[in-house]
Amino acid sequence: MTEPGASPEDPWVKVEYAYSDNSLDPGLFVENTRKGNVVSRANSIGSTSASSVPNTDDEDSDYHQEAYKESYKDRRRRAHTQAEQKRRDAIKRGYDDLQTIVPTCQQQDFSIGSQKLSKAIVLQKTIDYIQFLHKEKKKQEEEVSTLRKDVTALKIMKVNYEQIVKAHQDNPHEGEDQVSDQVKFNVFQGIMDSLFQSFNASISVASFQELSACVFSWIEEHCKPQTLREIVIGVLHQLKNQLY
Numbered sequence: 001m002t003e004p005g006a007s008p009e010d011p012w013v014k015v016e017y018a019y020s021d022n023s024l025d026p027g028l029f030v031e032n033t034r035k036g037n038v039v040s041r042a043n044s045i046g047s048t049s050a051s052s053v054p055n056t057d058d059e060d061s062d063y064h065q066e067a068y069k070e071s072y073k074d075r076r077r078r079a080h081t082q083a084e085q086k087r088r089d090a091i092k093r094g095y096d097d098l099q100t101i102v103p104t105c106q107q108q109d110f111s112i113g114s115q116k117l118s119k120a121i122v123l124q125k126t127i128d129y130i131q132f133l134h135k136e137k138k139k140q141e142e143e144v145s146t147l148r149k150d151v152t153a154l155k156i157m158k159v160n161y162e163q164i165v166k167a168h169q170d171n172p173h174e175g176e177d178q179v180s181d182q183v184k185f186n187v188f189q190g191i192m193d194s195l196f197q198s199f200n201a202s203i204s205v206a207s208f209q210e211l212s213a214c215v216f217s218w219i220e221e222h223c224k225p226q227t228l229r230e231i232v233i234g235v236l237h238q239l240k241n242q243l244y
Contacts, residue, residue, distance in 0.1 A: 098122050102129045183239065190235035191228075198222045 099105040104125045105117060117125075202222070203214040221227075 095119055095122055098126050102126050104129055186239055187232075187235055190238065191231055194231045194235065195222065 099117065099122055102122075102125055105122055199218055199222070202218040204210045
């Protein structure tokens with residue numbers, strides 16, 4: 001008999017029918033067994049399909065994390081690129097300023113023609129120009145130092161001339177009988193001429209020994225104070241007669 005709640009289509013019920021009343025129907029048993037296997041396989045496939053359905057919440061979370069990571073890397077890469085571009089722009093502006101300031105960078109270099117100056121050439125021309133400026137500065141400092149010395153000397157001369165002018169104004173008749181520098185030179189010339197005449201007449205140049213001996217003899221004879229006094233008195237009398 002059929003249990004309450006059991007469906008007549010249930011294969012296991014049919015199996016019980018096949019074995020009931022001590023009678024066995026082989027065909028019915030095989031068919032029911034096949035249907036039982038199909039049901040078991042369908043249940044297994046259903047459970048497998050259910051377990052293989054993706055968890056969309058976890059995948060969405062992973063996707064957002066990956067997107068955030070990629071976005072952070074992009075931001076870092078973009079910031080690095082912008083910083084590098086700023087650095088290159090600053091270097092380029094520096095070289096452009098050097099080419100504008102340094103005069104030699106503006107002059108045409110026939111060795112390179114109309115090509116743009118390379119950074120190495122710009123730096124070398126800048127170094128040369130700075131060295132030139134240092135030399136010019138040192139030269140100007142030396143000139144300024146010389147001019148300052150000249151100014152100091154002129155100030156001293158100015159003070160001396162002012163004192164001379166003031167002394168002349170205080171004593172207007174002083175120096176009326178003063179002789180010129182030419183007269184002073186004539187006195188010295190007369191003394192030297194007299195001494196040279198006696199020196200030329202007394203000195204022998206046959207040998208160095210005779211020259212040395214004659215010089216000492218001439219000094220002892222013609223350069224005595226009394227002799228020199230007589231020479232000076234003679235020269236002064238001669239000049240006095242010429243002047244007056």
